[in-house]
Amino acid sequence: xxxxxxxxxxxxxxxxxxxxxxxxxxxxxxxxxxxxxxxxxxxxxxxxxxxxxxxxxxxxxxxxxxxxxxxxxxxxxxxxxxxxxxxxxxxxxxxxxxxxxxxxxxxxxxxxxxxxxxxxxxxxxxxxxxxxxxxxxxxxxxxxxxxxxxxxxxxxxxxxxxxxxxxxxxxxxxxxxxxxxxxxxxxxxxxxxxxxxxxx
Amino acid sequence: xxxxxxxxxxxxxxxxxxxxxxxxxxxxxxxxxxxxxxxxxxxxxxxxxxxxxxxxxxxxxxxxxxxxxxxxxxxxxxxxxxxxxxxxxxxxxxxxxxxxxxxxxxxxxxxxxxxxxxxxxxxxxxxxxxxxxxxxxxxxxxxxxxxxxxxxxxxxxxxxxxxxxxxxxxxxxxxxxxxxxxxxxxxxxxxxxxxxxxxxxxxxxxxxxxxxxxxxxxxxxxxxxxxxxxxxxxxxxxxxxxxxxxxxxxxxxxxxxxxxxxxxxxxxxxxxxxxxxxxxxxxxxxxxxxxxxxxxxxxxxxxxxxxxxxxxxxxxxxxxxxxxxxxxxxxxxxxxxxxxxxxxxxxxxxxxxxxxxxxxxxxxxxxxxxxxxxxxxxxxxxxxxxxxxxxxxxxxxxxxxxxxxxxxxxxxxxxxxxxxxxxxxxxxxxxxxxxxxxxxxxxxxxxxxxxxxxxxxxxxxxxxxxxxxxxxxxxxxxxxxxxxxxxxxxxxxxxxxxxxxxxxxxxxxxxxxxxxxxxxxxxxxxxxxxxxxxxxxxxxxxxxxxxxxxxxxxxxxxxxxxxxxxxxxxxxxxxxxxxxxxxxxxxxxxxxxxxxxxxxxxxxxxxxxxxxxxxxxxxxxxxxxxxxxxxxxxxxx
Ligand SMILES: Cc1cc2nc3c(=O)[nH]c(=O)nc-3n(C[C@H](O)[C@H](O)[C@H](O)COP(=O)(O)O)c2cc1C
Ligand code: SF4
Ligand code: SF4
Ligand code: SF4
Ligand code: FES
Ligand code: FES
Numbered sequence: 001x002x003x004x005x006x007x008x009x010x011x012x013x014x015x016x017x018x019x020x021x022x023x024x025x026x027x028x029x030x031x032x033x034x035x036x037x038x039x040x041x042x043x044x045x046x047x048x049x050x051x052x053x054x055x056x057x058x059x060x061x062x063x064x065x066x067x068x069x070x071x072x073x074x075x076x077x078x079x080x081x082x083x084x085x086x087x088x089x090x091x092x093x094x095x096x097x098x099x100x101x102x103x104x105x106x107x108x109x110x111x112x113x114x115x116x117x118x119x120x121x122x123x124x125x126x127x128x129x130x131x132x133x134x135x136x137x138x139x140x141x142x143x144x145x146x147x148x149x150x151x152x153x154x155x156x157x158x159x160x161x162x163x164x165x166x167x168x169x170x171x172x173x174x175x176x177x178x179x180x181x182x183x184x185x186x187x188x189x190x191x192x193x194x195x196x197x198x199x200x
Numbered sequence: 201x202x203x204x205x206x207x208x209x210x211x212x213x214x215x216x217x218x219x220x221x222x223x224x225x226x227x228x229x230x231x232x233x234x235x236x237x238x239x240x241x242x243x244x245x246x247x248x249x250x251x252x253x254x255x256x257x258x259x260x261x262x263x264x265x266x267x268x269x270x271x272x273x274x275x276x277x278x279x280x281x282x283x284x285x286x287x288x289x290x291x292x293x294x295x296x297x298x299x300x301x302x303x304x305x306x307x308x309x310x311x312x313x314x315x316x317x318x319x320x321x322x323x324x325x326x327x328x329x330x331x332x333x334x335x336x337x338x339x340x341x342x343x344x345x346x347x348x349x350x351x352x353x354x355x356x357x358x359x360x361x362x363x364x365x366x367x368x369x370x371x372x373x374x375x376x377x378x379x380x381x382x383x384x385x386x387x388x389x390x391x392x393x394x395x396x397x398x399x400x401x402x403x404x405x406x407x408x409x410x411x412x413x414x415x416x417x418x419x420x421x422x423x424x425x426x427x428x429x430x431x432x433x434x435x436x437x438x439x440x441x442x443x444x445x446x447x448x449x450x451x452x453x454x455x456x457x458x459x460x461x462x463x464x465x466x467x468x469x470x471x472x473x474x475x476x477x478x479x480x481x482x483x484x485x486x487x488x489x490x491x492x493x494x495x496x497x498x499x500x501x502x503x504x505x506x507x508x509x510x511x512x513x514x515x516x517x518x519x520x521x522x523x524x525x526x527x528x529x530x531x532x533x534x535x536x537x538x539x540x541x542x543x544x545x546x547x548x549x550x551x552x553x554x555x556x557x558x559x560x561x562x563x564x565x566x567x568x569x570x571x572x573x574x575x576x577x578x579x580x581x582x583x584x585x586x587x588x589x590x591x592x593x594x595x596x597x598x599x600x601x602x603x604x605x606x607x608x609x610x611x612x613x614x615x616x617x618x619x620x621x622x623x624x625x626x627x628x629x630x631x632x633x634x635x636x637x638x639x640x641x642x643x644x645x646x647x648x649x650x651x652x653x654x655x656x657x658x659x660x661x662x663x664x665x666x667x668x669x670x671x672x673x674x675x676x677x678x679x680x681x682x683x684x685x686x687x688x689x690x691x692x693x694x695x696x697x698x699x700x701x702x703x704x705x706x707x708x709x710x711x712x713x714x715x716x717x718x719x720x721x722x723x724x725x726x727x728x729x730x731x732x733x734x735x736x737x738x739x740x741x742x743x744x745x746x747x748x749x750x751x752x753x754x755x756x757x758x759x760x761x762x763x764x765x766x767x768x769x770x771x772x773x774x775x776x777x778x779x780x781x782x783x784x785x786x787x788x789x790x791x792x793x794x795x796x797x798x799x800x801x802x803x804x805x806x807x808x809x810x811x812x813x814x815x816x817x818x819x820x821x822x823x824x825x826x827x828x829x830x831x832x833x834x835x836x837x
Contacts (some may be wrong), residue, residue: 045522046677048717062716067522086679089713093682116706117686126675145517145675148500150685152675165545 006074021065021076022050030078032065033087033106035176036095036127041136042066044128049090049106053077062086088112098122100175124154124179130171141163143171201350203477205485207363210354211477215350226261226303227281229343233268233426234461235583239290242244244276247292252297259302264352267342267430267465268422270584271330274314279325279343286325287312293523329581332534333599335562336586337570338546339423342430347465350472359478361549366486369552376446378548380556382568387413387504387541388616388645388754389721390567390634396538399528401446403536410443410679411513411532411539414462415497415504418617419668421648423572423584424542426460429453431546432469436492438548443490446538451492454509466494486561501618501672505720506539509676519674520720541646543572563589567633571644577613577651580605585649587632594628596709597651604669608653612736614661616645618668619725621732622658641732643725657754658737659744663691665729673722680723683714687730696757699745704734751818756800760823765790767814773816777807788833792826 004016007079008025015024020043025032040140043066052065055075065078077083088110094103096117107113129152131143142160156165172180204210230245245265252261269277269480274288280302283834287298290312311322313329322328323344331372345352365374374626379394400408412435427435439451441751445450466695470492473479481489487678503518511607512518523530531537547569551559567589573596574624575585580602587596593613597603604610612622615632621642623630630636634644652661666797670684687710711727718724734741743749750758763783768790774789775783782798785791791814808815 043522044676045719048677048679048719051717063524064522064719068524086713086717089683090678090717091708093678093686093710096686097432097682118689119685125678126681128676148502148675149669149671149673150675150681150688151671152681 001040004070004072006070006076008076009078015070017070019070020051021054021063021070021074024070025052025065025076025078032078033109034066035102035125036129037066037192038129038174041129041132044132046126046128047090047094051083051086051107053083065120080117084110086113094125096121098179100176100178104177115194122178122182124175126152126154126178127176129174129176130180132152133171133174138170140168148164157196201472201475203475205477205482207367207484210359210363210484213351214354214360217355219432221355224282224392224417226262227283228263228268228303229266229279230263231267231269231277231279231390232265232421233272233275233276233342233345233429235268235272238822239275239289241276243292243296244278244290245530247295248278249295251295252303255299255304257299257303260718264346265348266357267347268339268426268584269343270334270336270339270426270586271328271581272407272584273580273582283323283525284325285516286314286328287522287686288314301479306738313408329602330583330585330600333591333595334586335570335588337550337562338427338431338543339584339586341434341570342426343429345433347430347432348468348477350433350469353431354717357553358433359437359547360477361364361552362437362440362444363484365422365444365552366484366488370448371401371445374441374552377556378442378445378551381551381559382556382563383544383547383551383559384543384567384634386543386547386571386647387539388643390644393540393544396528396540397442397446400448400516400538401766403529403532404533405536407450408446408448408582409532409535410439410446410448410451411537411538412439412451412542413504413506413509413539414453414455414459414542414547415509416456416542416646417501417504417672418646419501419575420650421574421617421646423574423647425462426584427546427572428459429465431475432462432466433548434549435542436466436469436473436479438545440479440490441490441548441552442538442545444488445832448538449490451490452495452513452532453492454513455497457498463494463496464797470494475714480626502716502720502722505722507720509539510537516788519676520722522719532633543647553722564631572649573615573649575601575649575651577649578604578608578653578656579651589633590631592629592631593623596632596649597628601651604651604653606653608655610651611654611656612652612658612661614642614652614665614729615648616725616728617642617648618672619643619722619728620648621728622652622661622736623732624736628738641735642728655752655754657695657750657752658733658740659691660695660697660750660752660754662733663688663695666691666726669722669726669729674720677719677723679714679717680719680726683710683718683723684726685782686710693742694741695750695755697744697748699741701745703745704738704741708734743820747820751819753817753819755819756782758819759793759800761793761798761800761802761804762816762818763791763793763808763814764816765811767832769812769814771809771812773807773809774804777803779803780801783830790832793823795823 013028033049036044044086047065050065051062091107092115095115096119134140135142232241244653276290277289278290318343384390505520507521529538572588574588575583614622666687670688673680675681707730711730715727717726743751780799782794805815
């Protein structure tokens, strides 16, 4: 496969064709934060924490590094004031939904003390990791999204979860918001009351 | 109908249709567009058909069922050719008189005419100010064709652009012509159409696809619907020409489920085009083959976004996708795909027929041709308006739209649909094109135009759009979903009198990040309503936050209704009108509103006769204490 040469944070980086900026940057030691990324799954592009700045057509463009493929000669900056501003706001928005370990660590990294926003905690971040993992890797399709906009939710389809979840539970450690873990602690073992679709 | 197997046969067919038509024979063009249908157009049509039969005039008069003429406000519309007499708000009861007087005697029925500002009646459609200031390249044909009769379209020269493209031009020449015309996408982003076509044409991979985006999820916008319902062949012809230039053999029209008449008329049009050899293998006897399928989409605003629409066509949930490879290169099923808006496609036949030079002669430096706007809200003449790019907001809203009704003052116009910006009176002389609108903090979008008068609260307006977007976003990416959620909370607080210092800045901070970081254009443009209203109407935000006052008197939590004792004539009218039973009073007693019971519906204000004007709306301060019982005896003037 073709080798791509690009510049990330001032460093010359070589990477295989088809790799994303995120993958190339991580290999080169640039620590780009992500929430909705999992290397086993196709990029989803939902959390927007991985945004970086590239020079394109004489302009500085912002792109999600988890989905943008490395190109020859591309100049990438992974942490500029513009990016920090975006990450801080996204983290502040996310902290209102869930202030769990990984998010608090990121907040600390970006010097964010507390969120100005309110919300009931912890709530699902809708990162889609559980839904995509269950569908694309386990091929179980137990979890799915319903609704849209601010009413969007993840639900377990109870008929399936009843039989499939107790022998899997692989989504629980993937969940960055901790909602799956707290459900698990509450005894939710994939067998809720018959017929009820459990929203997270 | 038999298959046409050459350009010459198309020409002959057209001449044949024309030779059977007498240009002097009266023809009633009756609008059966959605607007006119809603106010009884079908009954008017039936009444005319019945009356003409009764009078034995079938051979002497033609009747044509058409799509929207544009002036929906005054529907049902009837235009009588060849004199182009335009009758407005026609009812079945008017029909016998119109037939007897106009069709038989050639006289005008005055009462059905448009009345100008000076009180003069206007007979001809083209002289009505609403139409006079328009350039209707696309919409103008609607009143001339019955969408279910392909011969009507062909009589106007329809499909001659296709014949020209197929037999006189190479695909490259067609592409070049569209590029030179300067046509830009009418779906919102204004991307140069020819450039997009070229990318798809040159992209490796077969087959290639072309798509008509007829999702039109923007509430209040209905120009796509009107073109599809009224003149579907113009879109189909544009699409075939595009497919020829791009090298596509399959096309899709993605129409929202809520447009049954558009689907019906398109279905008929596609069938007729196939029957006549204008679709399918060997179009008009050429080597070129192409066909089209209709896809009915469950209408959500966000499913009109191109990657969402493509996902929906593939049979998955229509949600914006993260993909930095453009659909032009990898679109439907990973194949090169060119998607354009209905109005974009409908411009193509005219460009091929009349040349790129003609088209680029209309409009501004960066935006060529015309644009259709749906003019709604607080404006006298609502309807569909087609003007050259660069017409000013003032021309559209005042010359064509007739200004704000009821002698009220113009306050703002929102352009570009729910995620467009609100522009103030100072922007009225802005020439409307892609660049100028964006520079002013708004956008072209699909061409929605909502006029607002002095009684509109701009904070409440921004809240309304943020609420709409928070429900209509797909909810996938964080800045858009969580940003909208938090903005909505802030707006609800401000409108409820709970706004805090710093809220304006916080709204701006969220909006700026949304504009930069959202996954699709819904999120990036959702910043427009807050940013533009903060920019132009900051004082209204400050009044809400600092003085707990709604200057327009709209936000219910910030207003009180109060009866001025000195003005009250104790007529009982307000008390009778109050659904909450909040008004006490009696004959000879000054009426008083119990603030704890009042639901702020405003019925009392409406009910109080304007010559008394006793009921008032107060904002920013508490209502004065009620008059003590002893002094409530009303003094008559
Ligand atoms: C939220 C959203 C909704 C959209 N809705 C429509 C629509 O209803 N019709 C449309 O033609 N384009 C719509 N678009 C724009 C399309 O993504 C795309 O740019 C357009 O169809 C391309 O055609 P054009 O180049 O002819 O404008 C929408 C975009 C967004 C972000
Ligand atoms: S439950 Fe957890 S893993 Fe699943 S979408 Fe929500 S935050 Fe992501
Ligand atoms: S910007 Fe909004 S509509 Fe677009 S992908 Fe993100 S959440 Fe969905
Ligand atoms: S505003 Fe409505 S509820 Fe209040 S007093 Fe007037 S009529 Fe009654
Ligand atoms: S990692 Fe979430 S958008 Fe890239
Ligand atoms: S529907 Fe009749 S004029 Fe628009």
